[in-house]
Amino acid sequence: MKLHEYQSKQLFSRYGIPIPRGRIASIASEARHFAEELGGHVVIKAQVLVGGRGKAGGIRLAKTPKEAEELATMILGMEIKGLPVRKVLVDEAVSITKEIYLGITNDRAARRPVMMASAAGGVDIEEVARVSPEKIIKVYIDPLLGLRDYQARDLAVSIDLPRSLWRPFMEIAAGLWAAYQANDATLAEINPLVITSEQRLLALDGKMVVDDNALFRHPELDEMRDLDVEDWAEVEARKFGLSYISLDGEIGCMVNGAGLAMATMDIIHLCGGEPANFLDIGGGASADKVAAALRIILSDARVKAVLFNIFGGITRCDEVARGILTALGEVETKVPMVVRLVGTNAEEGRRLLAEARMATAETLLEAAQKAVAIAKGA
Structure with a gap:
């Protein structure tokens, strides 16, 4: 989840970072x-x-x-x-004499956070990294030890910061690390961090990206969410506790279990199709939850077929079938659907769907082949 500049800077100020x-x-x-x-x-x-x-x-x-x-x-x-x-x-307004970049993100290859600083602040840092990578100085942070004073001081020296500003720079770096860690961020950056004409350091702009998976720990941050930048379907899915990601294909997918959902998408690719979404309804999904998931899938005009792949363990297949039928009673659609139900109460689920004249399949491969054929107009 991205925070606006004003939200990021307000957070920064709580950790001792000076802002205008x-x-x-x-x-x-x-x-x-x-x-x-x-x-x-x-x-x-x-x-x-x-x-x-x-x-x-x-x-x-x-x-x-x-x-x-x-x-x-x-x-x-x-x-x-x-x-x-x-x-x-x-x-x-602030009188500026120099602009600096300072930021922290996760380095997956190093498996730890990395703090970066550059004397080339105020511009696109990605372009600096591409054209002049030597201008970006990095220090890796051990998450158990945190940012050490000598690391922040090394950054100050490496970007030729005046010695009189080393101490305030180190305090800002420590504050940025604290904000990053305390709010479960994946990115926290100040660009530019400016030296004013009064020889003060000031965070003129700020940016934070927070890990969605950690928002349950930060309800105050969740309330800052800007829905203008989010996909309507993903917002709606979140209301029902569904894991949904919109993709670019034509076959809508409803699956219980993230691993099974990934396998379903792979099989669709193997059969020559493209999935329109990733959707995991989770374990123990009720009929209402299934109905909500189907409404979200059908809201995508690109969807030409829907593939259900349900392995009934905690989730009962008859409950899923009733959810599908409930949704179809609420949403008028001509989009054809293929259902594969296996596991707890699968026979009852298939019976309910057969009465509604829906296509069923015994195996995932068969279901994917049927869905791809339908989507391609066969």
Whole structure:
């Protein structure tokens, strides 16, 4: 889950990272009021979860409260890369002498977090990594020991930071590590971390990505979720406790168990088809849950066939069958369906579906072949 800039910087400030004074506004008159509070000279920044806001005109400098209101009016009416701008951050303007990059992410190859710093801040760090990788300095963090002082100091030295700023830089690095660790983040970055004309370090921009799987530990972060950037079907699936990921194919899949779902997608590929989604209804799925899953699958206009692959253990096959029939009673569809039921109460489940004249299959291969043939119009 991605956090907006203002959300990330608010979190950073709780861990001792200095940020500019700023307020969030959803209407232009608020932006004018906040600009007056901040001295008139402010930056109006669109809050959308995409890059390239500056190039799209979503970050503008205002010299007066009136200009702040005018710019906020313009930015709040924008769309940036298809996303509407619903809020703007009104930050005090800062005199900058140098821009630095500082961030932490997971390095899967090293199996530990890595902190990165670069004197080439304020620009696309991925482009710096591609063109001039030597400009990015890395230190690997042992998660049991945490970020050590000498590591932060090594970063400060390596990016030629003035000695007078080593101590505040080390405190900011420690704060960023604490924010990253405490909030189960997969990314926490400050770009740019600026040296002001007063020789202070300030986090001018911030970004955090939080591990979705850890949100049960952070309900306060879950409430920050921006649904504008999320797939409607994935949001709906989350309400029912379903694991759903939208894909680009034409065969909808409903399976109980993540491993079985992956195997089902592989078999569809083997038979010449493309799955439209990953959907795991989990163990012990009720008829209501199955009905919700089917409604989500059928909301995708690209789906030409639906394949059910249910192994009845905790999940009873007759319950799944009733869920399918319940959903079909609620959602009108002409999309053909193939069902493979094996396990607990499978005979009863197949009987219910046979009465509804639905296609069934004994094996997964047979079910996938039928679904691919149907999707291709055979």
